[in-house]
Amino acid sequence: MRLTDSVTEIKGIGEKTAKLMEKVNIRTVGDLILSYPRDYDRYEPPADVGTIKTPGIYAVAAVIPGRPEVKLTARVKVITANLKDDSGILRAVWFNMPYLANVLKPGGRYIFRGRVVRNRYGLVMEQPAVLGFDEYDRLLHTRQPVYNLTAGLTNKTMRKAVYSALEALPVQKDYLPEWIRKKEELSEYNYAVRTIHFPKNEEELLFARKRLVFDEFFLFILCLRLLRGSNEKKKNGFPVKPGREALKLQNELPYDLTGAQKETLQDILKDMGSDSLMSRLVQGDVGSGKTIVAVLALLSVVESGYQGAMMAPTEVLARQHYESVTKLFSDHKIPCRTVLLTGSMTAKEKRLVYEQIAAHEADIIIGTHALIQDKVVYDSLGLVITDEQHRFGVRQRELFSKKGGEPHVLVMSATPIPRTLAIILYGDLDISVMDELPAKRLPIKNCVVGIEFRPNAYKFIAKEVASGRQAYVICPMVEESELMEGENVVDYAKKLRSQLPPSIRVEYLHGRMSAQQKDAVMGEFAENRIQVLVSTTVIEVGVDVPNATVMMIENAERFGLAQLHQLRGRVGRGGFQSYCIFINASEDSEKNKRLEILNKSNDGFYIALEDLKLRGPGDIFGLRQSGLMEFAIGDVFTDADILKEASEAADAVLKEDGGLTSEKYRVLRERIDLELFRRVDSALAL
Numbered sequence: 001m002r003l004t005d006s007v008t009e010i011k012g013i014g015e016k017t018a019k020l021m022e023k024v025n026i027r028t029v030g031d032l033i034l035s036y037p038r039d040y041d042r043y044e045p046p047a048d049v050g051t052i053k054t055p056g057i058y059a060v061a062a063v064i065p066g067r068p069e070v071k072l073t074a075r076v077k078v079i080t081a082n083l084k085d086d087s088g089i090l091r092a093v094w095f096n097m098p099y100l101a102n103v104l105k106p107g108g109r110y111i112f113r114g115r116v117v118r119n120r121y122g123l124v125m126e127q128p129a130v131l132g133f134d135e136y137d138r139l140l141h142t143r144q145p146v147y148n149l150t151a152g153l154t155n156k157t158m159r160k161a162v163y164s165a166l167e168a169l170p171v172q173k174d175y176l177p178e179w180i181r182k183k184e185e186l187s188e189y190n191y192a193v194r195t196i197h198f199p200k201n202e203e204e205l206l207f208a209r210k211r212l213v214f215d216e217f218f219l220f221i222l223c224l225r226l227l228r229g230s231n232e233k234k235k236n237g238f239p240v241k242p243g244r245e246a247l248k249l250q251n252e253l254p255y256d257l258t259g260a261q262k263e264t265l266q267d268i269l270k271d272m273g274s275d276s277l278m279s280r281l282v283q284g285d286v287g288s289g290k291t292i293v294a295v296l297a298l299l300s301v302v303e304s305g306y307q308g309a310m311m312a313p314t315e316v317l318a319r320q321h322y323e324s325v326t327k328l329f330s331d332h333k334i335p336c337r338t339v340l341l342t343g344s345m346t347a348k349e350k351r352l353v354y355e356q357i358a359a360h361e362a363d364i365i366i367g368t369h370a371l372i373q374d375k376v377v378y379d380s381l382g383l384v385i386t387d388e389q390h391r392f393g394v395r396q397r398e399l400f401s402k403k404g405g406e407p408h409v410l411v412m413s414a415t416p417i418p419r420t421l422a423i424i425l426y427g428d429l430d431i432s433v434m435d436e437l438p439a440k441r442l443p444i445k446n447c448v449v450g451i452e453f454r455p456n457a458y459k460f461i462a463k464e465v466a467s468g469r470q471a472y473v474i475c476p477m478v479e480e481s482e483l484m485e486g487e488n489v490v491d492y493a494k495k496l497r498s499q500l501p502p503s504i505r506v507e508y509l510h511g512r513m514s515a516q517q518k519d520a521v522m523g524e525f526a527e528n529r530i531q532v533l534v535s536t537t538v539i540e541v542g543v544d545v546p547n548a549t550v551m552m553i554e555n556a557e558r559f560g561l562a563q564l565h566q567l568r569g570r571v572g573r574g575g576f577q578s579y580c581i582f583i584n585a586s587e588d589s590e591k592n593k594r595l596e597i598l599n600k601s602n603d604g605f606y607i608a609l610e611d612l613k614l615r616g617p618g619d620i621f622g623l624r625q626s627g628l629m630e631f632a633i634g635d636v637f638t639d640a641d642i643l644k645e646a647s648e649a650a651d652a653v654l655k656e657d658g659g660l661t662s663e664k665y666r667v668l669r670e671r672i673d674l675e676l677f678r679r680v681d682s683a684l685a686l
């Protein structure tokens, strides 16, 4: 078996399972092996039902007294049953597992193991695994991997598949130079991969993990340095002068740019006017006003006779940018032709835009990844603005070069990370930091409360809406089932409608809606035709509706602090006093402590540092900082030390052999090429 083989080569994996795996981005045996567990389950002896008083993961040995109840809702099949032992009864619920109705025999005794949550029925065990007594005995006290799943793909299937694949794969050559392994005290590669999936104990797990985290950072940094090498001193084919219209617009804005905005704009214009191409990162906290800086830069590019493109991570954002930019230009009578290009547009609409772009009848092109598809041919693209998730835009520049010349690249990031780490992670870019919020902003008022506060929160939302404002309510995605994500938000919106005055329009937004549906809802919310928006975290990045003043986050304890900070950043963007209500549904005081950090501060850099202190390097499976660079296993915050070591090691290797061309580094070079291919490929696949 080879890493590049399809997963169907693995014993027991058929087409159907392969399709499901594809949904979690697993196509080859290599993908599967590199899908590290996101957590580990420890199997404890079953608890007495009567002793379960708080949410958490439990196993119980219980009887099903009667026939399980099967209910069909519009989208899911729900099975409920009572789990009974001598000490009490616990309700269990399964979604979309119809065959269980036949497995669970009335009067049968099993072990049920799963997450107990508190909902409107009280404590309920959700989606428990049903196990035989012998089976459970074998698992007792072991650590079992928990994988990322999708509806229909069970953890058991994943575990078995990984196990079979590891058995069948030949030993791989370790690409990490021996001296680095010795110096950093890292384990051997094959051992590390096997152990990360099936650790015997905590100590082994940590040892294996360190090696894999190191690898991930080391390879990433080497890629960056090698790219940087090829980007350096590239001749500027698009010299840009500060534009008159751009200056006029800046002067006519209803506000003054902050000092940080001005400095950043100067950095950008200086770069684009210099002899070499720009590769710059703008790092600015939520709401620091990155968009207007981007627009002013684009305008100068257009005035110098070129085109500019702005690539947003989602369709909703692309449309939002497009609408605000066109409005801005028409309000200020700026003759700049702006077009929108997204994947969900019809073929006919797209074709028209392609023609406009090719004929240079479009000056600024705003869109999603559709902007770099083969069919798009630019006349003279001078600047590409992209966000940090697509930072390999620097690499994608090469794709543009085939289309008529390499553009300047500006990467926008709202992730606050300490400068020392930024220099390592963004080593291929020059950095401008926007660490200043517009002056007239009122700081957001925060509170962390329990679920009993909900009625008050709803009253508060009603009051704010009565005075003309709007609100967001965020529900977390429900793990393990994509289907339920929508369901949850839909149910919540229904419930909220019944609790708020009928004059308030409540709508919802979730990831499974089509781009058109999402756009329609966002558009109506932006125009205040919807007052309360119930949403999953699809709303997280960049949405800008300054009239919204309340952000209420349900199950705030389930989110990472950086993500909560981003969510909170959706309010407090206009001149009105804004509020953020964090609902903590857990009874865990540690979680309260984390949320208190947000309660105390609105400063992203401070929050990131405090979060790091509180979690400490031991807390490896804590909540990950979402959206940050998408490392599979490493966490740039908690693994900051490993990151620094990896950076030093990468420097040392490159000092010895700048192009990694010697025989000694052949295996490493092959691995790097694969990595470069993978990253660019996945950035393009979005």
Ligand SMILES: Nc1ncnc2c1ncn2[C@@H]1O[C@H](COP(=O)(O)OP(=O)(O)OP(=O)(O)O)[C@@H](O)[C@H]1O
Pocket: 255, 256, 257, 258, 261, 284, 285, 286, 287, 288, 289, 290, 291, 292, 414, 438, 439, 440, 541, 542, 543, 544, 546, 569, 570, 573, 574
């Ligand atoms: N100097 C300024 N003074 C007052 N308001 C400003 C200033 N600069 C930008 N704004 C306004 O602040 C709001 C937030 O700006 P913007 O959307 O650019 O934030 P951002 O930095 O992109 O944040 P996020 O990362 O959260 O999307 C916008 O409504 C914008 O019009």
